[in-house]
Amino acid sequence: MKCQWKKCLLNGDSRDIIKRIPDNSIDFILTDPPYNLGKHSTGNIPLPGRSAMNNDVADWDMIDFHPEEWADDFVRILKPTGNLFIFTSYNMIGRWYDCLDHRFDTSNFMIWHKTNPAPKIFKAGFLNSCEMVFTCWNKKHTWNFISQSEMHNFVESPICMRPERLSEPKHPAQKPVSILRKMIQIASNIGDIVFDPFMGVGSVGVAAIGLGRRYFGVEIDSEYFEAAKLRVGKELEGTDNTPLGYTYNLTLTETCNNIVCEPNTVFQPEIDELNLFLNYKDA
Numbered sequence: 001m002k003c004q005w006k007k008c009l010l011n012g013d014s015r016d017i018i019k020r021i022p023d024n025s026i027d028f029i030l031t032d033p034p035y036n037l038g039k040h041s042t043g044n045i046p047l048p049g050r051s052a053m054n055n056d057v058a059d060w061d062m063i064d065f066h067p068e069e070w071a072d073d074f075v076r077i078l079k080p081t082g083n084l085f086i087f088t089s090y091n092m093i094g095r096w097y098d099c100l101d102h103r104f105d106t107s108n109f110m111i112w113h114k115t116n117p118a119p120k121i122f123k124a125g126f127l128n129s130c131e132m133v134f135t136c137w138n139k140k141h142t143w144n145f146i147s148q149s150e151m152h153n154f155v156e157s158p159i160c161m162r163p164e165r166l167s168e169p170k171h172p173a174q175k176p177v178s179i180l181r182k183m184i185q186i187a188s189n190i191g192d193i194v195f196d197p198f199m200g201v202g203s204v205g206v207a208a209i210g211l212g213r214r215y216f217g218v219e220i221d222s223e224y225f226e227a228a229k230l231r232v233g234k235e236l237e238g239t240d241n242t243p244l245g246y247t248y249n250l251t252l253t254e255t256c257n258n259i260v261c262e263p264n265t266v267f268q269p270e271i272d273e274l275n276l277f278l279n280y281k282d283a
Helices: 014-020 068-077 093-103 177-187 203-210 222-239 270-278
Strands: 007-011 026-031 045-047 050-053 078-088 106-114 130-137 154-157 193-196 214-219 259-261
Touching: 007 203, 007 222, 014 068, 014 214, 026 068, 026 177, 026 203, 068 078, 068 093, 078 093, 078 177, 093 106, 093 130, 154 177, 177 203, 193 203, 203 214, 203 222, 214 222
Parallel strands: 007 214, 026 078, 026 193, 106 154, 193 214
Antiparallel strands: 007 259, 045 050, 078 130, 106 130
16 A cells, blocks of 8 residues: 655665656656865855855765766656756756756756855955756646746745754755745645755755655765754644654664654554655565
8 A cells, every 4th residue: 555655864875766766756856966066166265253155065066976877867757747956057057958958848947046145255256146947847747837927937035044044064055945945836736746866954855845745855964864854854743743753663774864754654664664655676
């Protein structure tokens, strides 16, 4: 019988986990993979009386990221009615276009304009106030058109600020939930599965759960994963009367830290519940 799950969070390498996801099973992929901007940095900028301005992004952004390695699985797991939204930057959008445009009926882009970007200290160029979102879909895709005035391919908000922005662990690319909510409202329906293979601290999950979608997120960094687990769990607790905290029986190969599945229904041990979700059976 199909599990009536609401969330599944995994601490692992999404390159491996995505291989287990069945064909045509995801309604909406909304994700924020590395931009590889750090390698172009000239270094963090020291500021008098405060912490240095982060130009290096993070260690994980220094690792070469290849969109071409993800295209086949993104296309494979997406339902015919599904949508694909990928946050990206000027140096990557052409590569996403080259490997995905010919695989869909339509590709497009959105701009997120940050109303309070970091200042340009040396005043020698434009402020980095925009980020791009590469989007793809096929004919008859899910699409909730709000109004002509609300459907520009342009969203505007401040960058993620406290108290929403986490200070520990600090994620340099944490997105504000408000813009993610709008994307999820437009490109999915209540009960749909939203998949994020680069979960970070779980902002897509918070937005998805709050809008009545089901959420599947994967994060390789254990500190980010713990933060995401807490944030998504709190959001789910706020939208459901069933208390959190069910303790699963784990196999010897699992720990409570690396898999967190739906806590509101008593399931089999987690490995079995995960396999039910993925419609996967070991040979």
